[in-house]
Amino acid sequence: MTEERHIRLFRNGRNQALRIPREFELEDDEAIISRDGDRLIIRPIAQRGLLATLATLSPLDEPLDEALDDDLLPLDDAW
Template structure:
């Protein structure tokens, strides 16, 4: 697979644009772009599920105080 290819930049309204060759197409419909020095890095946006996000977190070392589990106060309607 090719790892680089010469492309041309062009204007699209007030934005600069680049046509991405087929062999470099990204999956999905959204991407993240960031600048590192003179380089632009474009990565596909991957949405993680809440379970996937929580699974990647480190356990907390903090001890939480005990909370008394009181029944709800009655409310007159």
């Protein structure tokens, strides 16, 4: 069964608004709203970018080879 909750609509300037109950909160501060007949559908925006992609990856289980950075120049802390 679909979760439902009675809410009240209110005015915020010239916009109609609603408060989203905690159990329906979205993670980000932006979303997409669309209309399907008399229904309003609010859905999160798919996160894009490197950080969002990296956040979906699981950690590596195997240790990294210590010799991988032998050919690299030392870090310069003066930057």
